[in-house]
Amino acid sequence: MRSRVVPILATLAGAGLIGLLIYGVSAKSSNRTLDEQVAHGRAPVAPDATRELPLLTGHGQAALASFRGKVVVLNFWASWCVPCQTEAPLLERAQQRLLAHRATVLGVTYLDASPDSRAFARRFHITYPNVRDTTGDFAHAYGTDQLPESFILDRAGRVRALSRGEIDQAFLNRASALAGST
Numbered sequence: 492m493r494s495r496v497v498p499i500l501a502t503l504a505g506a507g508l509i510g511l512l513i514y515g516v517s518a519k520s521s522n523r524t525l526d527e528q529v530a531h532g533r534a535p536v537a538p539d540a541t542r543e544l545p546l547l548t549g550h551g552q553a554a555l556a557s558f559r560g561k562v563v564v565l566n567f568w569a570s571w572c573v574p575c576q577t578e579a580p581l582l583e584r585a586q587q588r589l590l591a592h593r594a595t596v597l598g599v600t601y602l603d604a605s606p607d608s609r610a611f612a613r614r615f616h617i618t619y620p621n622v623r624d625t626t627g628d629f630a631h632a633y634g635t636d637q638l639p640e641s642f643i644l645d646r647a648g649r650v651r652a653l654s655r656g657e658i659d660q661a662f663l664n665r666a667s668a669l670a671g672s673t
Contacts, residue, residue: 522634525642525650534649537565537642538632544622547600547608553622555597556648562594562670563644564663567630569603570611572638574657579615585663586619593646594670595619601630601638645669 528535540559543552555565566582568575586596598621600608605623612621624630633642643652643666651669654662 522631525634525653526655529650529653534645534651537644537648537650539629540648542629542632544599544624544629547598547605547612547621547623553620555644558595558597558644559648560593560646562589562592562646562666564589564594564596564666565599565633565642565644566596566658567599567601567624567633567635567638567640568611569601569638570607571603575639576611576615578639578657579611579617581658581660581663582619583615583617585666588667589670592667592670594666597622599624599629601635602627643669 525535525538537555540555543554545552555563564582564585566578568579582596582598589595596619598612598617598619600621600623602624608621608623611617630636630640633640637655639657641654641658641662642650643662645651652662652665
C-alpha cells in the first residue's frame, strides 16, 4: 500500500505545479510600463496613436494622432461602469474649459455595446468626441484592464499624467494647466 502512495502524491504534486504554471501564464498582469515611466518623470509617447477606431456617433473613424497639437484627456469608460457615470459630468465640464485652450477630452468606450454607449453619452450630455475600442486592444496598449482610467497627453502626444481609477478635479486641473501653458 505504501509503495503506491508515493507515486500518487508525486503525480498530484506535478499536476498542481502544471496547474499553477497555466494559471500564471493566463492571468498575466497588466502592462504598467507607462506608469513607471510617468512616475520617473519621463513622458512616453502615447501607444497606438495611429490606430483608427470607429467613432461612437456618426460614421467614420478617428485616430489619437489626429488630435496632435492639442492637449488630450484620454478617458477609457463603459456604460456599465459606476465610477464612469460619476466622472462623466466632471469630464463634460472640463471639456468646456479645455476647448478654450486647444485641448479636448477624448472618450474611448471599452468593450461596451454601441447602443449602451450612445445612451450613456445622451444621458450625460457628452459633447466631447468618443471612439469605440471593440476589441480591447487599444486599451491594453495603455495597460488598461479596469475602468475608468485616464491619461493626460501633451500637444506632442506624450503621456504626462495618468489615473488608474476615477479621476478628480485635481487631475483635470493638471490638464487645464498644461493646456494653458502654451
